[in-house]
Amino acid sequence: MRLPTLLFALALAVATPALAQAPKPVDSAALAQAKVFLEKSGSAAIGQQMATAILNAQRAGLEQANPGKTAEINEVIGLMQAEFTKQLPPLIDAMAAVYAQHFTKDELTEVTAFYDSPVGRKMVKEMPQIVSESMTVAQTFGQKIAMEVMIKLQPELEKRKLKTNKS
Structure with a gap:
């Protein structure tokens, strides 16, 4: 359990200052297209998958430390899942802003088109x-x-x- 917990803590430590900084201004059209790109590329689903992996690691650690408390652990994991889910939209917004800083709306439209293709x-x-x-x-x-x-x-x-x- 230590490695996933450490990785999650490290991700939070790195992300928190970045999220707290004032975002650089971005083109609103590029930002909107970046959100389309993130949706079509499956980024939110991958974020949810990673959250699930973290929660499973937390569950395993809690079960090891608290044998026989499955119901209580399930309740806490449910609360943790709700918190992760609540934080996903702001994360997607922050990620979209990063893409919008690096790509124009037209460039993001081209990249997004890939995800509309069969191989995408x-x-x-x-x-x-x-x-x-x-x-x-x-x-x-x-x-x-x-x-x-x-x-x-x-x-x-x-x-x-x-x-x-x-x-």
Whole structure:
């Protein structure tokens, strides 16, 4: 549970200052087209998928720490899901503003047209599974690299009299 919780906390730490800053002015037509692009590209669905992954990790951690409290955990997870859902529209708005800062309305229209094509629709259909599989690959790869780095740097940790969670 630590890795997903850490990643979520890191995402919040990075996103919070960015969301708090005054947004740069953007063309309203580009902003509107960016929202269309995000909808057609399936970005909101992927955001929901990631929120579900975070909630599942939280559920697992809560169940491990609170055996026999399934009903209470389900209630809390439901509340967390409602909060994630409530925050999705402002997130989409913020993401649309970022796209509108980098692309013109016409450019976003061209990119959006891709998602109206057969291969674009296939991309949207397949993307949740691709993201899921990619997250698994990245997590496995990340754990492997972290372990290799820790083994390689163990002498440096010992030299500096630093302990790890396993020592």
